[in-house]
Amino acid sequence: MSENTEPEQRNWEYFVTPLLLHNEAQILNNWGAQGWELVQIIEGPAGGNVAYLKREKA
Numbered sequence: 001m002s003e004n005t006e007p008e009q010r011n012w013e014y015f016v017t018p019l020l021l022h023n024e025a026q027i028l029n030n031w032g033a034q035g036w037e038l039v040q041i042i043e044g045p046a047g048g049n050v051a052y053l054k055r056e057k058a
Contacts, residue, residue, distance in 0.1 A: 001040040014039075019049040027051070 015036060019027055028038060028051065038051040044050040 012054045013057050014057075015053045017053070018044060018049050023046070024049070055056050 015031070017027070017031070019041065031051075031053055033036075035055045037055060039052045039054050041049050041051050
């Protein structure tokens with residue numbers, strides 16, 4: 001890469017979904033099969049876990 005070449009900018013889209021306690025792996029595997037990458041899991045405002053996912057825009 002030369003000094004004048006800028007790296008290609010990547011664009012992301014994001015998705016937020018609740019995780020059912022008895023089914024986390026299946027839910028994450030389903031989203032992963034669609035190209036989504038897990039970014040973070042946090043406790044949601046109403047309790048329970050919420051997953052934040054991202055994937056590169058086509």
